Amino acid sequence: xxxxxxxxxxxxxxxxxxxxxxxxxxxxxxxxxxxxxxxxxxxxxxxxxxxxxxxxxxxxxxxxxxxxxxxxxxxxxxxxxxxxxxxxxxxxxxxxxxxxxxxxxxxxxxxxxxxxxxxxxxxxxxxxxxxxxxxxxxxxxxxxxxxxxxxxxxxxxxxxxxxxxxxxxxxxxxxxxxxxxxxxxxxxxxxxxxxxxxxxxxxxxxxxxxxxxxxxxxxxxxxxxxxxxxxxxxxxxxxxxxxxxxxxxxxxxxxxxxxxxxxxxxxxxxxxxxxxxxxxxxxxxxxxxxxxxxxxxxxxxxxxxxxxxxxxxxxxxxxxxxxxxxxxxxxxxxxxxxxxxxxxxxxxxxxxxxxxxxxxxxxxxxxxxxxxxxxxxxxxxxxxxxxxxxxxxxxxxxxxxxxxxxxxxxxxxxxxxxxxxxxxxxxxxxxxxxxxxxxxxxxxxxxxxxxxxxxxxxxxxxxxxxxxxxxxxxxxxxxxxxxxxxxxxxxxxxxxxxxxxxxxxxxxxxxxxxxxxxxxxxxxxxxxxxxxxxxxxxxxxxxxxxxxxxx
Numbered sequence: 224x225x226x227x228x229x230x231x232x233x234x235x236x237x238x239x240x241x242x243x244x245x246x247x248x249x250x251x252x253x254x255x256x257x258x259x260x261x262x263x264x265x266x267x268x269x270x271x272x273x274x275x276x277x278x279x280x281x282x283x284x285x286x287x288x289x290x291x292x293x294x295x296x297x298x299x300x301x302x303x304x305x306x307x308x309x310x311x312x313x314x315x316x317x318x319x320x321x322x323x324x325x326x327x328x329x330x331x332x333x334x335x336x337x338x339x340x341x342x343x344x345x346x347x348x349x350x351x352x353x354x355x356x357x358x359x360x361x362x363x364x365x366x367x368x369x370x371x372x373x374x375x376x377x378x379x380x381x382x383x384x385x386x387x388x389x390x391x392x393x394x395x396x397x398x399x400x401x402x403x404x405x406x407x408x409x410x411x412x413x414x415x416x417x418x419x420x421x422x423x424x425x426x427x428x429x430x431x432x433x434x435x436x437x438x439x440x441x442x443x444x445x446x447x448x449x450x451x452x453x454x455x456x457x458x459x460x461x462x463x464x465x466x467x468x469x470x471x472x473x474x475x476x477x478x479x480x481x482x483x484x485x486x487x488x489x490x491x492x493x494x495x496x497x498x499x500x501x502x503x504x505x506x507x508x509x510x511x512x513x514x515x516x517x518x519x520x521x522x523x524x525x526x527x528x529x530x531x532x533x534x535x536x537x538x539x540x541x542x543x544x545x546x547x548x549x550x551x552x553x554x555x556x557x558x559x560x561x562x563x564x565x566x567x568x569x570x571x572x573x574x575x576x577x578x579x580x581x582x583x584x585x586x587x588x589x590x591x592x593x594x595x596x597x598x599x600x601x602x603x604x605x606x607x608x609x610x611x612x613x614x615x616x617x618x619x620x621x622x623x624x625x626x627x628x629x630x631x632x633x634x635x636x637x638x639x640x641x642x643x644x645x646x647x648x649x650x651x652x653x654x655x656x657x658x659x660x661x662x663x664x665x666x667x668x669x670x671x672x673x674x675x676x677x678x679x680x681x682x683x684x685x686x687x688x689x690x691x692x693x694x695x696x697x698x699x700x701x702x703x704x705x706x707x708x709x710x711x712x713x714x715x716x717x718x719x720x721x722x723x724x725x726x727x728x729x730x731x732x733x734x735x736x737x738x739x740x741x742x743x744x745x746x747x748x749x750x751x752x753x754x755x756x757x758x759x760x761x762x763x764x765x766x767x768x769x770x771x772x773x774x
Contacts, residue, residue, distance in 0.1 A: 227321055227322075228297060228320065228321060228322055229318045229319065229320060229321065230306075230318065230319060230321050231316060231317065231318060231319075232306070232307060232310040232317045232318055232319035233307075233317070234307035234308075234310040234317065234319065236307065236308065236310055237310045237311050237312050237317060238255060238256055238257060238259065238260065238309065238310065238311050239255075239256040239311070240253060240254060240255050240256060240311045241254055241256065242254065254325070254326065255309065255311060255320070255324055255325070255326060256326075257309070257324060257326050257327050260308055260309075260327065260328075261326075261327065261328045264327070264328045264329065266328055266329065267328070267329040267332035267333065269332045269335070269336060270332065274393040274395075275436060277392065277393060278392045278393055278395040278397055278402055279402065279481075279483045280483070281390060281392050281397035281402075282397050282398070282399075282401055282402045282481075282482055282483055283399060283401075283482060283483065283485075284399060285388065285399055286357055286360045286386045286387065286388065287384075287386075287387060287389075287390050287397065288360065288364050288383075288384055288385055288386055288387070288390070289383065289384045289390050289391075289392070290367070290368075290371075290378045290379075290382075290383045290384075291378060291379045291382035291383060292338070292371075292376055292377070292378060292379070293376075293377040293378060293379040294377075295334060295338075295376065296322055296323040296324075296325060296330065296334060297322045297323075298322070298337075298375065298376060299322060299323040299333065299334065299337060300321060300322060300323075301320060301321060301322060301323060301324075306319045306320060306321060307319055309324050341370055341371065341374050341376070342367065342370060342371075344370075345366060345367060345370065357386060360386055361385070361386065364385055364386070400482075401481055401482040402481045402482070403437075403481075409475045409476070411430065412427075412430060412431050412471070412472060412475050413472055413475065413476075415427055415430075415468070415472075417460060417464075417465060417468065418460065418464075418468075419460070420458065421451065421452060421458060424448060424451060424452060425452065427448075427468070428445065428448060428449070428452070431445075431471050431475070435523070435524070436481065436522055436523050436524060437481065437523065438471070438474035438475065438523065440474070440504075441471075441474065441523070441525070442501065442502050442504070442525055442527070443470075444467060444470035444471045444474055445467060445471060446467065446501070447463040447464050447466070447467040448464055448467045448468065448471075451464065481520055481521060481522065482509075482519050482520070482521060483521060484507070484509055484521050484555055485509065485519075486559070488509065488512060489512040489561075490509050490510040490511050490512040490515075490561075491509070491510045491515075491561050491562075491563045492507070492508075492509050492556070492559055492561055492562050492563065493507070493508050493509070493510060493518075493562075493563045493564075493565050493601075494506075494507055494548065494549070494552060494556060494562065494563070494564050494565065494598075495507075495508070495565040495566070496544060496545055496548040496564065496565070496566045497544075497566065497567065498540050498541050498543070498544025498545070500528065500533045500540070501527070501528065501533070502525040502526060502527050502528060503525055503526040503527075503528065503543075503544035503547050503548055504524075504525040505523075505524055505525060505548040505551070505552065506520065506522060506523045506524070507520070507521045507522045507552060507555060507556075508520045508521060509521065521555070522552070522555070524551065524552075526544075526547050526548070526551055528540075536661065537570065538570035538574065538661045539586065539661050541566075541567065541569075541570050541571055542570070542571055542574055542586065542589055542590070542593075543589060545564065545566060545571060545593060546589045546592050546593050549564075549592070549593060549595075549596050550592065553596075556596060557595075557596070559596075559597070559598075560597055562596060562597065562598040562599070563598060563599050563600075563601050563642075564596075564598045564599070564600050564601065564639070565601045565603055566600070566601075566602075566603065567602070567603060568600055568601075568602035568603075568641065568651050569602075569650075569651050569652050570651070570652060570661075571600065571651075572600060572602065572641050572651040573651060573652065573653060573654035574586075574590065574654065574661070575590060575593065575594075575600070575639060576654075577654045578590045580654055581661065582661055586661065594639075597639075598639055599639060599640045599641075599642055600639045600640065600641045600642065601641075601642045601643075602641060602642065602643050602650075602651060700712065
């Protein structure tokens with residue numbers, strides 16, 4: 224009350240509160256429980272920066288700085304009409320907040336807007352400092368401090384960093400070499416005991432899930448654990464779950480250093496994609512211009528497949544996976560001219576080169592989305608290539624949507640250039656060998672019949688399959704003769720020998736060309752014949768009228 228944080232209140236409404244211990248021994252922090260207020264609050268349209276994106280901006284710089292505003296929320300006053308909503312009971316009577324409350328739905332967005340307004344003239348040149356010299360860096364730091372001072376704000380001295388080679392940004396240690404996780408977070412995960420219920424498992428997965436962009440094969444490691452989080456799955460912690468937790472802990476110890484993509488570098492930017500029946504796995508790395516074997520990793524991730532997508536046949540699933548991976552990474556890859564897509568192109572190469580042979584419009588739409596990116600397709604055999612199962616997080620609805628750079632009536636472009644990584648491995652499959660297996664469930668006809676022999680070929684092929692099935696059934700009947708009666712055996716043989724597909728020799732059968740006796744026809748069929756004759760006469764009259772009008 225002495226510093227004008229609280230004031231007496233006469234409101235009939237009050238909320239709960241509790242205290243937690245601060246890092247400084249002997250001090251407590253008062254926390255207001257504002258869940259009822261948050262439930263009826265209209266969320267602010269602005270959102271703060273994503274943590275991964277924010278941390279990536281501090282990577283690759285020789286020196287960086289950070290400042291922590293001291294009691295920043297206390298500088299933002301609440302409107303008089305809104306203060307009663309923060310009322311709480313104390314031993315001194317009912318009190319209410321005068322400043323912006325912590326834990327309220329819109330507090331972060333409002334405070335972020337305030338700081339952005341103060342430093343708007345310095346964004347983005349100085350806020351994300353990219354200086355080469357220490358002196359230049361310190362001059363920029365002085366400009367930031369002066370702007371904060373003029374607004375009456377204060378920095379916390381022991382939490383501020385003027386110039387350092389590495390700094391902590393939202394639990395990521397950022398340095399010139401790259402971005403890694405803090406040892407404190409890894410230690411918490413390594414000391415985690417086996418979970419006894421879903422609540423503890425969710426807490427563990429939420430903590431280790433922050434590392435998903437660092438740990439290769441994240442989904443494979445967490446597969447047995449995530450099964451227990453599904454609805455209607457009974458809780459049963461066994462050896463598979465112990466192995467899954469151990470694999471995730473081992474993954475935390477071998478995390479790779481991530482660096483942002485350098486678009487000015489001459490090295491190729493590679494998106495490696497592999498699709499299984501579980502996930503679409505991918506990672507992005509940049510090859511060194513002088514040594515292509517030297518890779519700088521930028522991001523790991525994957526997209527889970529639902530039950531319907533997992534049941535796609537392999538050609539369709541590979542194309543779908545490539546489309547989803549490019550869409551998930553469009554923020555980093557859109558417009559990149561030195562992009563290389565590394566994948567098992569056994570099916571993808573021919574499908575991209577022959578879009579007119581695809582079975583339906585859905586697959587053609589996927590191909591159009593893929594062609595929005597300019598890339599070279601590098602074929603790598605699936606037996607020795609597998610960047611799948613890296614995460615289970617789908618792109619979020621708030622992700623930025625990029626407009627289509629092409630006009631609606633303009634072709635996005637031809638097929639990409641294809642590079643074979645290893646000529647000794649299996650090569651891409653010709654489209655003629657698998658085009659009928661891309662999506663057979665919809666039903667389609669691939670080709671145009673120009674002669675009756677085209678149909679005879681398909682009929683002969685069907686007859687061959689029919690004979691194989693008939694022989695298989697007859698062999699089965701013969702093996703069961705001792706267990707079947709004579710009447711059942713004769714009935715089965717008669718059913719099997721019934722021609723399911725018409726024979727080719729029946730095409731020239733004279734009996735088939737005999738006139739069908741009208742006596743056997745139904746009254747409906749005869750009435751239809753008479754209606755057709757009447758319809759022909761009406762159409763003839765209409766044609767005569769149209770010809771006269773044209774004259």
